[in-house]
Amino acid sequence: MANRTDPAAKSIRGTNPQNLVEKILRSKIYQNTYWKEQCFGLTAETLVDKAMELDHLGGTHGGNRKPTPFMCLVMKMLQIQPEKEIVIEFIKNDDYKYVRILGAFYLRLTGTDVDVYRYLEPLYNDYRKLRQKLPEGKFSLTHVDEVIDELLTKDYSCDIALPRIKKRWTLETLGSLEPRRSVLEDDFEEEEEKEENDQLDGLEEEAHEKDYYRGRSPARERDRDRRRDRDRYRERDYDRDYDRDYDRERGRGRDRDRDRERDRDRDRDRDRDRDRDRYRLRDEKDYGRDRERDREWEGRERERRDRDRGRRRSHSRSRSRSKDRKDREGGEHRKRHARSSTSPRRRDGAEENGTREEPKKKKERKEKKEDGTDHPDPEIAEANRLRASLGLKPLK
Amino acid sequence: MIEVVLNDRLGKKVRVKCNEDDTIGDLKKLVAAQTGTRSDKIRIQKWYNVYKDHITLKDYEIHDGMGLELYYN
Numbered sequence: 001m002a003n004r005t006d007p008a009a010k011s012i013r014g015t016n017p018q019n020l021v022e023k024i025l026r027s028k029i030y031q032n033t034y035w036k037e038q039c040f041g042l043t044a045e046t047l048v049d050k051a052m053e054l055d056h057l058g059g060t061h062g063g064n065r066k067p068t069p070f071m072c073l074v075m076k077m078l079q080i081q082p083e084k085e086i087v088i089e090f091i092k093n094d095d096y097k098y099v100r101i102l103g104a105f106y107l108r109l110t111g112t113d114v115d116v117y118r119y120l121e122p123l124y125n126d127y128r129k130l131r132q133k134l135p136e137g138k139f140s141l142t143h144v145d146e147v148i149d150e151l152l153t154k155d156y157s158c159d160i161a162l163p164r165i166k167k168r169w170t171l172e173t174l175g176s177l178e179p180r181r182s183v184l185e186d187d188f189e190e191e192e193e194k195e196e197n198d199q200l201d202g203l204e205e206e207a208h209e210k211d212y213y214r215g216r217s218p219a220r221e222r223d224r225d226r227r228r229d230r231d232r233y234r235e236r237d238y239d240r241d242y243d244r245d246y247d248r249e250r251g252r253g254r255d256r257d258r259d260r261e262r263d264r265d266r267d268r269d270r271d272r273d274r275d276r277d278r279y280r281l282r283d284e285k286d287y288g289r290d291r292e293r294d295r296e297w298e299g300r301e302r303e304r305r306d307r308d309r310g311r312r313r314s315h316s317r318s319r320s321r322s323k324d325r326k327d328r329e330g331g332e333h334r335k336r337h338a339r340s341s342t343s344p345r346r347r348d349g350a351e352e353n354g355t356r357e358e359p360k361k362k363k364e365r366k367e368k369k370e371d372g373t374d375h376p377d378p379e380i381a382e383a384n385r386l387r388a389s390l391g392l393k394p395l396k
Numbered sequence: 397m398i399e400v401v402l403n404d405r406l407g408k409k410v411r412v413k414c415n416e417d418d419t420i421g422d423l424k425k426l427v428a429a430q431t432g433t434r435s436d437k438i439r440i441q442k443w444y445n446v447y448k449d450h451i452t453l454k455d456y457e458i459h460d461g462m463g464l465e466l467y468y469n
Contacts, residue, residue, distance in 0.1 A: 063448075065469040386426070392426075396397050
């Protein structure tokens, strides 16, 4: 009897509101002592008192998946179904951040798409810290705006599958919402103008790295910000330049000079070591970087070749060109695999040291080892591909 | 490389190829990829021993062809 939904409650998304939480988790909550003791006979008012006592959020934790009090209160709200005004009050209140998050979570589960965006987006400006309980049982630090971002972008949070809502741009095109204005927009515009000026002075590299660091320094590293910064910056200027140069690169006209300059100063050490390791996994647009690196290597190889003045000059050039092509094609595919971006690099290193036959053999052998996805047995190759996508090493 | 069989006694029987030095967490990810459930919803047991995520298969002495029980959280 205590677990029945309020008979006056409306059905949410076509079902009993409590069914938004799936069966196993629901049973776990009903068996929980917090639910049985504290959540019995709660009304909207007394619920607020309980919510004010919250001190962490989270889903289930531990070996037997014990739900947190936060989960129990969400369940209680689904059961009694408070009115929209009450939920909005929860969200608007400034004093108790956990009450805010509770209201936001409930609205995300039960509200309409427009409501969700309208009431949750202002919470992006709330930077307060929150304590989150991880599934292992430990606590971790998170922030209000991070949680809101998770609610708005991901479809799973706190062990509950969040109902699907329309994407923001769909609602914008429908006219139900206005385009998003971020509070930080003015700051961004200033920074962009400053960097445009820097770029015109020919300090492309530095500006690009500054862009990257800027994305990391304010408050905390957020993939969202970094990606947005980089995309915005890149799309405007960077890609355009690269595309233009890339096409011309076949003739190797003016790039050689630019390569040499860049090679000598910073990129050899900085880019290669730091960038490769750090940005390898996170870069979505690795393409630009791979190409840049390849061109660096070609520049260096060219230098060495010229120095040696061997008869192999023409051969190596054709070799590097074909290899470059393979890298370019493979690069697109390989950029999705965690470890693969090291293989073109190592292949280059091996080749430059040995004779022509040895590097060929080493290259083939290394290809087999690195990826694991070119295993002769197709089943194993597929298994390795899956493992690579999950971030695991290939099968032995 | 070993192959482990996971059975949930409700119709889902899954054979998974993995390394011996993979952890249970990795095994859960592989199972999740094959069955379609989420990896954190899966619980792997042997009788009443719930297997923990951070321990490798080798340490649990899980050999090739061994059967494990698949439960859900």
